[in-house]
Amino acid sequence: xxxxxxxxxxxxxxxxxxxxxxxxxxxxxxxxxxxxxxxxxxxxxxxxxxxxxxxxxxxxxxxxxxxxxxxxxxxxxxxxxxxxxxxxxxxxxxxxxxxxxxxxxxxxxxxxxxxxxxxxxxxxxxxxxxxxxxxxxxxxxxxxxxxxxxxxxxxxxxxxxxxxxxxxxxxxxxxxxxxxxxxxxxxxxxxxxxxxxxxxxxxxxxxxxxxxxx
Amino acid sequence: xxxxxxxxxxxxxxxxxxxxxxxxxxxxxxxxxxxxxxxxxxxxxxxxxxxxxxxxxxxxxxxxxxxxxxxxxxxxxxxxxxxxxxxxxxxxxxxxxxxxxxxxxxxxxxxxxxxxxxxxxxxxxxxxxxxxxxxxxxxxxxxxxxxxxxxxxxxxxxxxxxxxxxxxxxxxxxxxxxxxxxxxxxxxxxxxxxxxxxxxxxxxxxxxxxxxxxxxxxxxxxxxxxxxxxxxxxx
Numbered sequence: 001x002x003x004x005x006x007x008x009x010x011x012x013x014x015x016x017x018x019x020x021x022x023x024x025x026x027x028x029x030x031x032x033x034x035x036x037x038x039x040x041x042x043x044x045x046x047x048x049x050x051x052x053x054x055x056x057x058x059x060x061x062x063x064x065x066x067x068x069x070x071x072x073x074x075x076x077x078x079x080x081x082x083x084x085x086x087x088x089x090x091x092x093x094x095x096x097x098x099x100x101x102x103x104x105x106x107x108x109x110x111x112x113x114x115x116x117x118x119x120x121x122x123x124x125x126x127x128x129x130x131x132x133x134x135x136x137x138x139x140x141x142x143x144x145x146x147x148x149x150x151x152x153x154x155x156x157x158x159x160x161x162x163x164x165x166x167x168x169x170x171x172x173x174x175x176x177x178x179x180x181x182x183x184x185x186x187x188x189x190x191x192x193x194x195x196x197x198x199x200x201x202x203x204x205x206x207x208x209x210x211x212x213x214x
Numbered sequence: 215x216x217x218x219x220x221x222x223x224x225x226x227x228x229x230x231x232x233x234x235x236x237x238x239x240x241x242x243x244x245x246x247x248x249x250x251x252x253x254x255x256x257x258x259x260x261x262x263x264x265x266x267x268x269x270x271x272x273x274x275x276x277x278x279x280x281x282x283x284x285x286x287x288x289x290x291x292x293x294x295x296x297x298x299x300x301x302x303x304x305x306x307x308x309x310x311x312x313x314x315x316x317x318x319x320x321x322x323x324x325x326x327x328x329x330x331x332x333x334x335x336x337x338x339x340x341x342x343x344x345x346x347x348x349x350x351x352x353x354x355x356x357x358x359x360x361x362x363x364x365x366x367x368x369x370x371x372x373x374x375x376x377x378x379x380x381x382x383x384x385x386x387x388x389x390x391x392x393x394x395x396x397x398x399x400x401x402x403x404x405x406x407x408x409x410x411x412x413x414x415x416x417x418x419x420x421x422x423x424x425x426x427x428x429x430x431x432x433x434x435x436x437x438x439x440x441x442x443x444x445x446x447x448x449x
Contacts, residue, residue: 025297025298025299026298026299028264028293029297031262032262032264032291032293033286033314033315034283034285034287034315035283035286036283037283211266212266213259213264214259214265
């Protein structure tokens, strides 16, 4: 599971940035044609995100299906793993397109993209942990809930953990999380948050693309 | 009719177009000239909506083009540097563009004209510069649009293709099209252009015929006339 949570965003980011820079000439060719700008960029984004999601779903799905997934009880857990994986792909491809659009310089764009991934996958958790240590004398359950919401990787991890019922291992915090995310309200909130993480970057991407000179 | 009103464009601190006013009536071949970096390509790209001006407006047939895209159905554009996706072959590229812009039968004729048949199955990344330019020309003239924009159409072409291109341009002109050309080859301009627009420092320095320019600069030779303008303004 951790492999998916860490690797899927990395692949989404790298492929997103790479695709944008590689197809720049093609984009310029299309821009001179009678096509709406938003259709060009939305089309490219969906093209990358959907094919990456498909490869994730098929790549994980086929081996599990042949292994007898449909008879086992974990099918729903597996399903939630795939859903969050797809969400993560869409989120990180959108973020990557944003970075690439705002940076003409390829090397800079790549560095920012990798930095973003590193930040959300590793550094954010570190800072989170440090702040928890530092403020340990205060009640932190609300803070940690909110902080989790602001990082799509953390959010997906928690969602999967709770599905797997290992939340009990997390002690008191686990109970708080379970209480929140375990309810249907919490689940809907979490999904809405993931949805926001897709919609906002895509909206920014279209906004920037509309005002950019080529 | 195309009209530019008070067009301003800056790239960072670099002022490229500076309050440019220009009206062009339909029909004929118009050559856009000017030294390197005078804003020729920027002018053309803002007409296509690829570059967005900081100020001013552009109207085609009294329609403001800002945030529009349908009007590009009536424009054929030949970009200065022919950059195509390298993983496609020539035929696939033609088919794709036809898919985007609707049916045309003119492509076969043009492929014939520029002798591109042997290259149809080749990948675009393996083509030579001149062949790419020919592909570019076919793509541009494939759709019979009333407004044609050619940014450096002669670059990389061999003499025979150049002659064919001139013939093609004259042919298109006789259909009543408006054709914009930017180039640095003065002989080419003198031969084909009906009207000249000379850009200097983001403004229109001169608009008129070749002979009017010769009279203005008191030079017999067209190339020298252009050189006179440049040396007077950069001395």
